[in-house]
Amino acid sequence: MTVYTSVQLEEMIARWPRVRLTSLPTPLYRLKNLPGEFGLQELLIKRDDLTGLAFGGNKSRKLEFILADALSQEADTVITWGSLQSNWCLQTAAAARKCGLKPVLVLFKTYQLSSLDQGNLLIEKLLEADIRIAETEVGGKSPDQDQAFRFLAEVAREEMKKGHRPYLVSVGGSMTGGSMDKPLGALAYMLNMIELSGQMPDSKPPDHVVVATGSGATQAGLIVGARALGLNTRVVGICVSDRKDEFLPRVRKIALELVEALGLKINLDDRDIILFDDYLGEGYGRVSAEIATIIRMVLQKEGLVLDPVYTAKAMIGLLDLARKKFFQPSDRVVFLHTGGTPALFAFSEWLLP
Template identity: 50%
Template sequence: MTPDKKTALLERIAAYPRQDLIHRPTPMRKLERMTAELGGPEIWIKRDDLTGMAFGGNKSRKLEFIMPDVLAKKADVLVTWASLQSNWAMQTAAACVRYGVQPVLVLFKTYDLPPEPDGNILLDRLLGAEIRFKEAGKGKLVTQAGALAAVEEVAAEYRAAGKNVYVIPVGGSVPAADMDRPLGAVAYVAAFAEMLEQTRAAGFTPDAVVHSTGSGSTQAGLLLGARVLSPATRVVGISVSDSKDAFTEIVREVVEATERELGTDPVKAPKDILVFDEYIRDGYGIVNKEVADIIRRVFRAEGIVLDPVYTSKAFIGLVDLIARGYFKRGERVVFFHTGGTPALFPNRAFLV
């Protein structure tokens, strides 16, 4: 990629309307003890769990780019959907209240946790979000196709009451409903650029970035950032919910939309969408002994708390991929900690 294309992308992103919701840059450091314990590549961590709004996480970064569109369209009610203990829903509610927009959260019961005011649901309640619980069936995912109709019904109620409603798809990922541009992914192109400045200041270019994939736009944004700004860096998504094939397709769709949005060169038949789905293990949101073990291990080695649904599974993947030789000694891997720690508390019974 020519310097011109890199500069053009960075200028394009810098020109976006952006609401200041987070602390930037988020910190990055080497995980000295985990690197030594695992005996493979140098492992670095990018602390997007410290974005600073509510309890932090990747969704606040996306909302910096999404909220300007919500405000430009003069919405007074924002409806979104997700699973019960959703970080996305909570951070969206936290962003809404700052601008006087009423958050309405449609939360699907995708696993066995009760809908009690604990973890993110406690925070949703404290924020004054309107919550509608819906059945999704155990193990069922909250996909666009499955949820949009139910969500539109809720939005219609508010429209009938004269409200100006903005509907955002789960995770701010696949453009749909009122978010008709891939603004969540644009935020993660910017995050890739932010990380690259930090790694370059530390004297290296990462061989890979590893992160959790749940709705697809973190991966899509990081991948587009890598393609333009650092093609040698692999972006490896660890799925927490859907199959490799399903996510490869979702990420491809969001990347293509982001290419059009940012005017970068389209890549036909991409081979660089790397998704691992074997770490879903017992299912989305199911906290088992392996999850509890990795949370304890990283906390005790590094003082960093992983969450039980996303980053724990991504770290399990990272450890296994090192053991399998996929990442090698001499390489440098940046692990994106994408937040989610409030979900530790409602899962306490499975963690100790």
């Protein structure tokens, strides 16, 4: 087991092609009003909702490596999928346009929306992304990776007939497959752990980082980053869509692929992958009264906007874990805000009483 310095890790990562899409580092600061009420001495927030590309979010960091890979494969079109209000799809469309590529988005109807012109979809339409709305067979859930790639392969064939060179990437930029054969999303989040640990007050690493887990690479990259730096930081993933027994193998697979891709000499254990699936609520993309309440509370106490699909659930989880004394009172807890806020405007009918 080797412990690496941040400089060593940054040098390894610097060998990977990257296009600049973000303005980094994102801010890290202490929240003022929430921690005391929930029995925490210190709760910090890392604002990855402020990465700078089209409303920001965790996906813009990943896309710096993914679009560089697409460009190195001489692609002129990026094809991916997500749900109707997918933050990933918006970020991909913005990144693709910025790099001169055509975005094609397959949006699966995993939930009902009364308008297809709001939130992320509005911005995707302003970006003139090629949007295909698709039905799902699995009620309330996204199709699995194989089904979705079969769908994308058909779209890719159409694009190739028109003379395009497509790059296919899976939802969230997390799992390898399609045109992406390295865990580039997780690579970006390993860098985030390096950035975060360098920003901590008094240089003391966080005891816990709490994050919404959707397609897995954000958590996987943070875990690998923490272990490679020799930190005891525990990365707590709050599941937003599936049960933890479905997430654990995904996060493990991505993390192990990253360790291998970088040739890191570190051991990973399933105990490193901490997941809670107690906060799924009514299911993926369904906005419950509890979600509306937390969004209102955090906005009023901290002036901070959470999104209804990911970060609201992660915050519900964090505050409940604090209440249940999962954290020690003296623990330094960091909430990673992963963005997604434009979706708020698509869910107003569930958010307002």
